[in-house]
Amino acid sequence: MLYVNNLTVSFGPITIVDNVSFYVNEGEWLMIVGPNGAGKSTVVSAISQGISYSGSISYKGSDVKKMKPHQLARCIGVLSQNHNVSYSFSVEEIVRLGRYSYSPGIFSSSGDEDEEKINHALEVTGMLPFVKQSVLTLSGGELQRTFLAQLFAQDPSLLILDEPTNHLDLVYQKQVFELITAWIAQTGRSVISVVHDLSLARAYGTRALLMHQGKSVALGDIEDVLTRDNLKAVYSLDVHEWMRDMLSQWED
Amino acid sequence: MKSKSEGFRTYEYLIFTVIMLCTVLFCVCLGSVSLNVGDTFKVIWNTIWGLPAPEGLSRSIIITVRLPRVICVALVGASLSLCGGSMQGLLRNPLADGSTLGVSSGASLGAVISIAFGVSIPSLPFAGTVVMAMLFAFISLIVILSLAYKLDFSLSTNTIILIGVIFSMFANSITSLIITFSSDKVKQITFWTMGSLSGTSYANALTLAASLLVFGTVILSLTRELNAFAVGEDNARHVGVNVKRVKMAVLICVSGLIGVCVSVGGTIGFVGLVIPHMMRMVVGPNHKRLLPASLFAGAIFLMLADLASRVILNPLELPIGVVTSFIGSVVFVFIFYRSRKGG
Numbered sequence: 001m002l003y004v005n006n007l008t009v010s011f012g013p014i015t016i017v018d019n020v021s022f023y024v025n026e027g028e029w030l031m032i033v034g035p036n037g038a039g040k041s042t043v044v045s046a047i048s049q050g051i052s053y054s055g056s057i058s059y060k061g062s063d064v065k066k067m068k069p070h071q072l073a074r075c076i077g078v079l080s081q082n083h084n085v086s087y088s089f090s091v092e093e094i095v096r097l098g099r100y101s102y103s104p105g106i107f108s109s110s111g112d113e114d115e116e117k118i119n120h121a122l123e124v125t126g127m128l129p130f131v132k133q134s135v136l137t138l139s140g141g142e143l144q145r146t147f148l149a150q151l152f153a154q155d156p157s158l159l160i161l162d163e164p165t166n167h168l169d170l171v172y173q174k175q176v177f178e179l180i181t182a183w184i185a186q187t188g189r190s191v192i193s194v195v196h197d198l199s200l201a202r203a204y205g206t207r208a209l210l211m212h213q214g215k216s217v218a219l220g221d222i223e224d225v226l227t228r229d230n231l232k233a234v235y236s237l238d239v240h241e242w243m244r245d246m247l248s249q250w251e252d
Numbered sequence: 253m254k255s256k257s258e259g260f261r262t263y264e265y266l267i268f269t270v271i272m273l274c275t276v277l278f279c280v281c282l283g284s285v286s287l288n289v290g291d292t293f294k295v296i297w298n299t300i301w302g303l304p305a306p307e308g309l310s311r312s313i314i315i316t317v318r319l320p321r322v323i324c325v326a327l328v329g330a331s332l333s334l335c336g337g338s339m340q341g342l343l344r345n346p347l348a349d350g351s352t353l354g355v356s357s358g359a360s361l362g363a364v365i366s367i368a369f370g371v372s373i374p375s376l377p378f379a380g381t382v383v384m385a386m387l388f389a390f391i392s393l394i395v396i397l398s399l400a401y402k403l404d405f406s407l408s409t410n411t412i413i414l415i416g417v418i419f420s421m422f423a424n425s426i427t428s429l430i431i432t433f434s435s436d437k438v439k440q441i442t443f444w445t446m447g448s449l450s451g452t453s454y455a456n457a458l459t460l461a462a463s464l465l466v467f468g469t470v471i472l473s474l475t476r477e478l479n480a481f482a483v484g485e486d487n488a489r490h491v492g493v494n495v496k497r498v499k500m501a502v503l504i505c506v507s508g509l510i511g512v513c514v515s516v517g518g519t520i521g522f523v524g525l526v527i528p529h530m531m532r533m534v535v536g537p538n539h540k541r542l543l544p545a546s547l548f549a550g551a552i553f554l555m556l557a558d559l560a561s562r563v564i565l566n567p568l569e570l571p572i573g574v575v576t577s578f579i580g581s582v583v584f585v586f587i588f589y590r591s592r593k594g595g
Contacts, residue, residue: 048490073492081485085480086344087537093258101492147487154491236483 001026001190002047002076002158004229006055009042017053018214024207025157029184029191031205031222033198037233038211040194044162046066047192048078059158065157073101081163083143087135091146092118093126105133114153119193121152124177141172148179159183163192165200173197174250177204198239202226259475259540267546273311275552276326279559280318284567312320321343324452325558325572326551327460328517329527331468331509333550336524336533337543338471341478342502343412344485350510353412354396354419355389356521359507359514360444361423361430362388368434378515382459386511393420393507440534449558456516463512467505469548474498475539490493518553520573522580525552530583 002024009017017039020182024030032040036190046053049064049072057064059075067075085094098121099114118168122128125145130138135146151159159180181204197202201208201222208225209217212234218225228240279295281287287310295314298305305311332350339348351354362384365371372380396415404411424445431441442448477498480488489495513520527550528542535541554572557579560572 050486050489069489069494070492073490077488078490080490082485083484083487085483086346087532089479089483089537093479093538094483096258096489097476097483097491100476100480150487150491 001060003058003194004043004047004055005057007043007046007053007057008055009039009046009051009053016214018218019048019055020211020214021055022207022216022219023211024190024192025191027184027186028206029180029193029204031201031208032192032194032211033196033201033208033226034211034217037048037151037165037213038234039214040211041162043211044078044160044192044194047071047160048076070101073154073156074244076158076160077154078153078160079144079147079151079162079164081166083147085135085143088136088243089130090134091122091138091149092131094135094146095121095127095153098150098155101154117153121149124152124182125149134182140167141175144172144176145179146167148176152183157189159189159191159193161191163194163196170249173200177250180204197246198226198231198243200250202243203250258361260391260499260544265544268545272326272548272552275555276322279322279325280289280314280553282559283313283562284317285309299514318453320457321449321452321558322555323457324460324516325449325452325554327343327457327464328513328520329523329550329552329554329557330547331460331464331513331550332520332523332554333527333531333546334464334468334471334524334543335506335509336541337479337528337546338474338502339506339524340480340528341542342499344482345413346529347525348413349521350506351420351505351519351521351524352416354392354416354423355507355510356514356519357420357423357427358392359389359511361427362511363515364427364430367565368430368437370437378455378459382512382515386508387513389507389511390504392423393503395419397503398411400534422439442527442571443518445519446571446577447520447535448569448571448573449517450569460512460516463509467508470501470505473542474502475543478502478539478543479537482539516580518571518573521574522576523550523554523557526580526583 004023005021005022007017008015020043022030022040032043034040042051047053047057047064057065063074064076095118099118102114122131125143126150127142127149130146135143138146161180166175168176177200180191183189192231205222206224207220208218209216210225210230216232218230226240226243228238231240231243232238276291277289281289281292285523291310292314295305295311296319299315336349339350340346342348363381365388366381366384371384371529373383396412396419399415400411413571428441431444475486477493480491480493481498485495531542531545531549535545554576557575558572561572561575564570
């Protein structure tokens, strides 16, 4: 579905991401893991065309760089870790923006399909009771679910999540990841997420890319990547044991 | 949840239009010589429809002095608020305005250069100033943007505003220098720093109206994109907005509008900052409602400010920027205080 080949990102003389290659197939949830400064977030901003890069990124055979912004948005959706909304938009207005790529013209108005998708997105994320509420009054978890609803309304086939549950407590983290698990269960979809919590990656991911200092250390099935040796080499600590201990919290 | 229009409803447009027309009438009546509302209305009405109007002093005051001025003031107010509102959305910064981006100062510099060095287009003497002001607004924009690009590839909000402020100081210093050396040709420095719309003509009004029609239409067609920008530039890109193109389009339109406003009335501050702020409290942050509301409210506000500048020290006249800055800063502090308190 998505192929990333020899991705390199540099800011001046500093190379942030060094020749990284990986792919994601339909139905897969790829976890990008690694310590701070490994270049994980940079990889995902390159995929969403947020920064300039060398190498190639192709989605279903077409070069992502050459896609028009609204075409790209229909294929790839992004959920960021922080949202600093400075104006009091309502939840509905934020979610409605998710439909932008389906009618980017000047005179287009929203159709039945748009309303249906917006409604559905609000419903599955549990944001329906907050529709008219200002996003400035929401809690961190509610705000993140609002943007998740926007993403569901956008309805791309590939989700990119950059530490989607960074500031959320366990209950919300679990809620968000369960919602994404349900979403990916539908055919033709896949997810790439940057995750810090290794137990979370282990519990929900199908495959993993382990990064260290801008380089790809391991790529493969989740249990083959998150091994004791691999993790020790990257984190220089025995995080593997810790990960195993924490794993049970994600299971029902 | 029913599908509904996010934009303005007809009756809302109607209310704003009625208030605006009443303000026009009110501002034409009042001044150093106060006129009767009924007579004024009759004079304007008859002149519009080409009917014989009562001749006399009041007619010439109304038709040749006050009406063109009030129309110009309204158009400048509408243009500046529209610019402010769209910039605040685009840069996701409630403090953004033509002046914070340095576009106003750039436009002033262009206008001053054209007057001081006699840059003009044959047979259209005023056009030289307008074109130079717009051109310099564009140039300032390009300088600011390319500097911002050099420092920060993603063109972040803070970088643009910081560079805008620095650029604005730079342009102001050159403007002051030129005015000092050619004080015989260029209007006083207060005109360029505080603005004035006295002595404006129907030709000025026509220029303002044309620019508002062209650039305003473009800006008003980008309300959904501006909503996306107001939520966040990254979010705008993620939902599929052509970020660079929309940003360019808005910034070009804004500098076009500001260029025309500055060449007609000098730099009038605070209108574009305060009006969208106030309107956001009334109609919400959605640009489909915010921008039309700001358009009308800006016109009404500046007409009243201009009226105040004419009558407070009658028969002396204050620069309009003195009034707008005075009212504007008080309102601004109030708004700031309320928003900090979590209102």
